[in-house]
Amino acid sequence: MAYQLYRNTTLGNSLQESLDELIQITPQLALQVLLQFDKAINTALANRVRNRVNFKGSLNTYRFCDNVWTFVLNDVEFREVTDLVKVDKVKIVACDGKNTGNTAE
């Protein structure tokens, strides 16, 4: 079972909203769509993404519970070879990368 981590992303939220608008599909079908989305996004990010981004900032808070890390950083610079993005606050939710993870929201 893949992480349901990516449902609260721009892509995942758009999908969920669209599914809510489609009144004619059953809730069970909507759930299956979301599960398929989870699998697809996990494999896509694992296999089809190659670029690397560095980021540096100061740590405001951290949490580790249920094998999920949650960080809040301040004044972060996201650096890719091409460009630089600065943000005041970023929340990072991270799950274990090895294939031992079970579904975690």
Add this chain to the structure above:
Amino acid sequence: MEQNNSLPPFQGLASPQGALTPVMPMFSPMMPYGSGLTPQPVTNTNSLSLLEEQQRQQQQQQQQQASAQQSGMPGGSGQTPQLYHSQTVTTTTLPGNTPLYNTTPLTPMTPITPATPASESSGIVPQLQNIVSTVNLGCKLDLKTIALRARNAEYNPKRFAAVIMRIREPRTTALIFSSGKMVCTGAKSEEQSRLAARKYARVVQKLGFPAKFLDFKIQNMVGSCDVKFPIRLEGLVLTHQQFSSYEPELFPGLIYRMIKPRIVLLIFVSGKVVLTGAKVRGEIYEAFENIYPILKGFRKTT
């Protein structure tokens, strides 16, 4: 100050060259530093430090006679007892930050040797580096709730059955257990440790648990200092083998287990000394004052 009389093992210790057997399961209960007994490690190769030790022993004997404690010690002549620095302090752990323990140098009034002062204080004060304390919050805790709602918390029950929480001021780490007991580490003074523990208790309380602050106790204090000269560890382990263990292939420092006060010192060739195992600040200071003349005797001259 009368505690010595009630503790037979300590009376055995009191005689300077006497009962310092190699295997001493010394379990010193909390002796206030005002007991006035310094451990006199058995022999010294350096005659000067031996002389200083004899002078110090004589002064202790005078103080003990003055306070009518010990028996059977060959008394010195009726000289005015020197106020040993450890006896000037009357309070115990709490006002940790105040320099109450600055060693007052012993005034050289004994006519034993005209040349050297009886024993000078080292003038070096060990700095506290770490304090470990425990407190009981007095109620069962749901660690998962705490880990999910509190900031700066880690909880991995598969690895360790406690929440590890940190605060920035005082910079400390706490281990919070489901029984309600908590360990607070990393503070640099007794008052900071207590304050930090209270802050953690307040965090837990704000999460909805009926937290109290029971039995706060400092369990360990670590201090360090620098004698500013290199030390011959080999010589030290030869003469003080009852107390020392030195395995340079295992660890570069000499581990000196002082009996009274019961403190473990890590002594390094560079002259840096780490003292640990204290329950009160005075034990660290007392242990360092005890070891300093011994270390001076093993100063490297090259």
